[in-house]
Amino acid sequence: MKPMGPIPPGFGADGEGRLLIGGRTFDDLIADAGGTPLFVYDKSLVGRQIDRFRAAMPPGVALHYAVKANPYAPLLPWIAEKVDGFDVASAGELGCVAHLGLPISFAGPGKTDQQLEAAIGAGVTINLESEGEAERALAISALGNRPPKLAVRVNPPFALKGAGMKMGGSVSQFGVDHDRAPALIRRLIEAGADWRGLHIFAGSQSLHAEALIEAQAATIALAAEIADQAGAPPPEVNLGGGFGIPYFGGDQPLDLEAIGTTLSNVLQERGKTLESTKFAIELGRWLVGEAGVYLTRIVDRKESRGETFLVTDGGLHHMLAASGNFGQLLRRNYPVAIANRFGAEPDEEVTITGCLCTPLDLLADSVELPRAEAGDVIAIFCAGAYGLTASPQDFLGQQRAREILV
Numbered sequence: 001m002k003p004m005g006p007i008p009p010g011f012g013a014d015g016e017g018r019l020l021i022g023g024r025t026f027d028d029l030i031a032d033a034g035g036t037p038l039f040v041y042d043k044s045l046v047g048r049q050i051d052r053f054r055a056a057m058p059p060g061v062a063l064h065y066a067v068k069a070n071p072y073a074p075l076l077p078w079i080a081e082k083v084d085g086f087d088v089a090s091a092g093e094l095g096c097v098a099h100l101g102l103p104i105s106f107a108g109p110g111k112t113d114q115q116l117e118a119a120i121g122a123g124v125t126i127n128l129e130s131e132g133e134a135e136r137a138l139a140i141s142a143l144g145n146r147p148p149k150l151a152v153r154v155n156p157p158f159a160l161k162g163a164g165m166k167m168g169g170s171v172s173q174f175g176v177d178h179d180r181a182p183a184l185i186r187r188l189i190e191a192g193a194d195w196r197g198l199h200i201f202a203g204s205q206s207l208h209a210e211a212l213i214e215a216q217a218a219t220i221a222l223a224a225e226i227a228d229q230a231g232a233p234p235p236e237v238n239l240g241g242g243f244g245i246p247y248f249g250g251d252q253p254l255d256l257e258a259i260g261t262t263l264s265n266v267l268q269e270r271g272k273t274l275e276s277t278k279f280a281i282e283l284g285r286w287l288v289g290e291a292g293v294y295l296t297r298i299v300d301r302k303e304s305r306g307e308t309f310l311v312t313d314g315g316l317h318h319m320l321a322a323s324g325n326f327g328q329l330l331r332r333n334y335p336v337a338i339a340n341r342f343g344a345e346p347d348e349e350v351t352i353t354g355c356l357c358t359p360l361d362l363l364a365d366s367v368e369l370p371r372a373e374a375g376d377v378i379a380i381f382c383a384g385a386y387g388l389t390a391s392p393q394d395f396l397g398q399q400r401a402r403e404i405l406v
């Protein structure tokens, strides 16, 4: 037997052991959506995270949603009512949120001239990734009649410790090295741009409050140092995000209250340079990850040399991360359950695969579950972030996944 992660809070069963998502049975949702494989996103669970953030973080710290975690169109207007801004990482994502009326910032390497022009025209804040991008943005905006909103993304000299994905503390395609940021800021101001401030993102998927606290404090200190050298206080500092969720056996949820308390102290003690700066935190995974469930139906139950396999109609082409092939060094099991026997005691050890013709298509390896047959439905939890749009859906030409919001 191999361990699996904890099922996130907020899911239950009806009297017959059928998984409830947003108060509805899984089979009702499948019927509504037209079949499996299906992603279900429970907006009340997204709302729960937003409320927790507001309660724990110092007042005045803005919350931005990083659209790449889950760009499902029906989810975005709902989130727009509850957050303070969107962070997008492509022109496509910009198109998904441009009509929703919130402030938008645009980060990401390789922005083309056409994308810069569209973003500047739409009044979006560009998080500049290099001096070259800055010059292109200035040249493009010289044609318009209002100064472009430009912020500088900084490649910090530190990384978020213990993060699933580190950004910073090294060479990088992201941002301008911190020691070159002051000169770039002076250049932007001299060129007449509306300099919006700094964006510093040190890593992703951390469950360690201590490491996040340290990274936030280091980010605020670095922002003050850069601003002093540039001789200009930043209107805004985006502290990045990096808040993780528990996926695997042994993972503990993040202590949000500890982060909020320390951040509040650090902000109270910030020096004069950052006195009137507005701070933002940008989150993707932590807001939506636990709100999603991937439902896939068992097509075949088979034995191989004493091991039981449940073969499903889904797979890594929809849920690459659960197969261990999206950013993990070692494959570990996501939380999974039999949706029609939710909460029942386990009585066998099984391996769950998808339907793709590759041994990589493993959804759960040697986990203990209640007995299940062909026709039953597997639920994979923690599927709300970096799920469908982070997976190679066209690989092998299998069925496309459906999505539904409850």
Ligand SMILES: *Cc1c(COP(=O)(O)O)cnc(C)c1O
Residues within 6 Å of the ligand: 066, 068, 069, 087, 089, 107, 201, 203, 204, 205, 240, 241, 242, 243, 282, 283, 284, 285, 286, 385
């Ligand atoms: C991906 C990304 C995020 C979101 O990261 P999560 O770990 O999902 O919270 C935030 N900011 C930037 C710049 C990103 O690229």
